[in-house]
Structures are given as structure tokens and as C-alpha cells.
Amino acid sequence: MICFKNGQQIDCIPVMDRAFHYGDGCFSTARFHQNVFQLETLHLARLKLSAERLFLKVDFEDLQRSLDALQQQFAVLNGTLKIILSRGEGTRGYALPEHAADIYVLYEPGPVVEFQPVLIQSGVLQQAIGLNMPGLVGIKTLNRLEQVLLKKEAQQRQWSEALVTDVQGAVVEGISSNCFIRINDGWVTPELRYNGVHGVMRAEILNRMQQHNVVCIQRFVDFDEIKNIQALFFCNALNPMKIVRQLDERLLDAQTCIELSETLQLNQLTAHA
Numbered sequence: 001m002i003c004f005k006n007g008q009q010i011d012c013i014p015v016m017d018r019a020f021h022y023g024d025g026c027f028s029t030a031r032f033h034q035n036v037f038q039l040e041t042l043h044l045a046r047l048k049l050s051a052e053r054l055f056l057k058v059d060f061e062d063l064q065r066s067l068d069a070l071q072q073q074f075a076v077l078n079g080t081l082k083i084i085l086s087r088g089e090g091t092r093g094y095a096l097p098e099h100a101a102d103i104y105v106l107y108e109p110g111p112v113v114e115f116q117p118v119l120i121q122s123g124v125l126q127q128a129i130g131l132n133m134p135g136l137v138g139i140k141t142l143n144r145l146e147q148v149l150l151k152k153e154a155q156q157r158q159w160s161e162a163l164v165t166d167v168q169g170a171v172v173e174g175i176s177s178n179c180f181i182r183i184n185d186g187w188v189t190p191e192l193r194y195n196g197v198h199g200v201m202r203a204e205i206l207n208r209m210q211q212h213n214v215v216c217i218q219r220f221v222d223f224d225e226i227k228n229i230q231a232l233f234f235c236n237a238l239n240p241m242k243i244v245r246q247l248d249e250r251l252l253d254a255q256t257c258i259e260l261s262e263t264l265q266l267n268q269l270t271a272h273a
Contacts (some may be wrong), residue, residue: 002073004105007065017102019086022094023143025101026050027084028200031238032077033269034112037067039237040271042200047085050139056085056101066105079110080238084142115267117233117241117258123248124163124226125153129172131194138198150175161234161242163226166195171221177234177242178202180216182256183225187216201235208264231256240266 003010018024028043037043044060051058063083070077084104090097129146154162154175161174171190173179178199181188189206192198209216231253232244243257261267 001106001108002070003107004066004069006059006062006103007069009069013104014089016089016091017086018088018090018097019084019142021090023141024054025056025084025086025142026054027082027140027142029237030081030083030200031269032079032081032107035071035077036269037077037081037271038269039200039204042203043083043237046140046198046200047083050141051085051101053135053139054085054087054141055096056087057099058085058101058103060103062103063105066103070105070107074109077107077109078112080108082106082108086142115240115269117243117261117266118239119243119245119254120160121246122159122162122232122234122244123157124165125150125175127153128165128167128169129195130167137195138192140197147175163232163247165223168194169223170194171223171226172196173199174234174236174242177236177239179232179234180205181221181229182231182253183221183228185230187214187260188221189216189218190221191218193220199236201237201240204269205235205240205264205266208266212263214260214263233257233260240269 026047028047030043031038086102086104088097088099088102127150150164161177163179164172164174166172173190173196178189189202206216229247229252232247234242241257241261243254244252245254246252
């Protein structure tokens, strides 16, 4: 893995960085495929909104300098890109330092992989997530302890992804993905008003659904509706569609998801939404 900080390649991170002490920052994980920073526009828009919400003073030219340096090192970029905005180093205590935030860029090369829908077994996790402070809803903050504990439960059940509900009994998302659900022959994605992450792939899929006249409603999905799910898939920036073929003990309609993937051409992702 290669790491840059504010455009300069580094091999260590300061121990007083507030990202380490408080999770004081946010991040976005993206995919490079054949030199294309997939969904770049959506990633950058979310990072800029997150920086505004968290009162981070960010010079995004530092990000571009890191990306330019990567292009110089590799003839072709294929792999995973993680962009971290940290408030930077600070003294003891919660008070915000006045200096500009730091931008970390981590790049891990990987094989050239063409997207194909993945079929998985999944289920509903017993642990529930809480409700967020309104200003933090949708942001991928650096504090992901809920997801760490959820992932532990999923691993124990041998699920690569699972359906997550909140303390009010609403279906929210997956552990590291958003979700789209087919109920009563119609597509629904949970409304993320009190928690959850506003995923870039979720935004891209919603946009493509609109372009192809595929109706999808954003609304609250109650726990009691889980038994009525006909089809379900998870999505994130690294995998546009993980199709659930079996939810707990019940078989779902995977073919409807496969056909939707073909309609939306999810194997073709550019830098721009």
C-alpha cells in the first residue's frame, strides 16, 4: 500500500493526529479501474459536504497532487483508493485546532476485475445501530465502531454482508453497503434520515433508475416488512451489486436483480455521475 499526506508520500502517521485519538474526520473508499477513478464526482462532492459539516478546512488541491503522483508511479491504476480527511495534529482535549485539515490518500494496487453481480447468502443481524446527531447523518466519519461490531456478528454467521436495522426497528443498510429492496413488486431503498451513509453507488443507482424509468421509492422500511422482501441487493463503491439469493432461511428472487443490473449497465462506471 502507498500512502500520501497532503501530496507527499509518507510511511508513518503522527501519533497526535486527531483521526487516531477521536476519529476526527471522514473518508471515502473508491475504485480505480484502468486509470478511471470511478464515480469521482460523487466521491469528491460527498467529501466536500462532509468537510463542511465537520468544520474541516481542506485544500483539495493536496488531493489532486497525491493523485498526480500516483499517476506518475503507475502506468495504469487498478486498485482501491481510500481518501481520509483528518483534522490533523492537536493537543489533548476536544477543542478544535485552527490549522488546515490533512488529506491522506492510500492506494492499494489490485488485479483488473470486470464487474459481475455477486450472489451471496445473508440475513438480518441481531445487533441494531443507533441514531446519529443530525449533522453526522450520511457522513462516513472515521468512527466506525458500530460497523466493526456488526462485521464481527456477520463473520460468526459466515455472511459477507447482512441487513442492518436500527434501535427504532427500521431497516437502514448493510454493514458496509447500502441496500435496495423489492417489496410488493416495487423497488424501495431505505430513507436515511436518522442514520446510515449516503453511499455514492446508491446515488448512482438511483440516478440510473430514474434515467431508465425504473421506479424506486425512498422511504422508511419497518422491521415487520422484512418477511415480505422479494429481492434484495447491497451496493457500494467497490461492488455495485451483491445479490442476496437467500435471506436467513428464505430464498429470494435473484434473477430480478440480475436483470436490473443489465438494465442499469452497472458494469460501465465512469468518473462522472
